[in-house]
Amino acid sequence: MPMNRGAVVALSGIGVLALAVGVGIAWIGGKNLGTILPPPEQCQATVGEQTVVLDFEQAESAALIAGIAVRRGLPPRAATIALATAYQESDLRNLAHGDRDSLGLFQQRPSQGWGTAQQVRDPYYATGKFYDALVKVKNYQKLAITVAADKVQRSAFPTAYADHEADARVLASALTGQSKSVFSCTVRTAELKQEAAGANGLTPRAEAVRKDLLRTFGKLSTGGYAPEGVTTGHMAGSAHYDGRAVDVFVRPISTTNTAKGWALAQYLVARAKLLNIQTVIFSDKIWTAGGRSDSGWRDYTPPERSGDPAILRHLDHVHVDVVDQ
Secondary structure, three states: OOOOHHHHHHHHHHHHHHHHHHHOEEEEOOEEEEEOOOOOOEEEEEEOOEEEEEOHHHHHHHHHHHHHHHHOOOOHHHHHHHHHHHHHHHOOOOOOOOOOOOEOOOOEOHHHOOOOHHHHOOHHHHHHHHHHHHOOOOOHHHOOHHHHHHHHHOOOOHHHHHHHHHHHHHHHHHHOOOOOOOEEEEOOOOOOOOOOOOOOOOOHHHHHHHHHHHHHHOOOEEEOOOOOOOOOOOOOOOHHHHOOEEEEEOOOOOHHHHHHHHHHHHHHHHOHHHHOEEEEEEOOEEEEOOOOHHHOOEEOOOOOOOOOHHHHOOOOEEEEEEOOO
């Protein structure tokens, strides 16, 4: 039986609606209200007019490379050179393959003395070996990035490092803390089982964050947790009382320590997806995973209670807490 015209019109309307939903476009009253799809999970850094967009794997690698430079007391220029090199060699990915026996973030070759295959695929080891070689290059800070990188890598295409210089500068500025609250990620909150605090008063997820920080940055002063748990000193409902939060101190307050604080804070955001981080607060700014993460760093309003303003405003410490459930 042939379909009547009214049915065709009705089905056409349904088809248009399905198409609109499928492509994520909302039309109300003949006006396009934009997409209804959530923003993509990714990270970005903006310094000046330059914006760099990364996926999570790239963000985690970039943060580690910059963090190890901070740990070693190296200048941001060293991080820029390392980041440009890793961009060119692996696109900031810890590759299990490469030209001949090249492996890892920097495509280092075991046959050329960089270490074993297992070692060069360890991003901490690989980054450390890169910096070991870089600091031996005379006046590396004054050399063009292509020259400095090639003296370490001995690349067949040394000029290619220049293609990544601008992006590397942005990431180095953000992730070494020279630029503040400019590196952010859009991260949807994971649904995880609630955890109990362990022997040191931290849940396993919070303890994983603490260990990750120490592995990258070395010795740090941390607090906000205790073996039997903490019961005072924080605002009502604080994640500290559940063992889900760690404070990383950058005292005394100074230009140098504030830069280190921003290096730590933006490192944590870069690795938030990996470590199930919910909140990072530092120096009057807050970042949260979930629905507001696409807004980036927002102004932080401290709780209305008595106390040292430097502590309440998180000027002397970075607060990080993890997803509850």
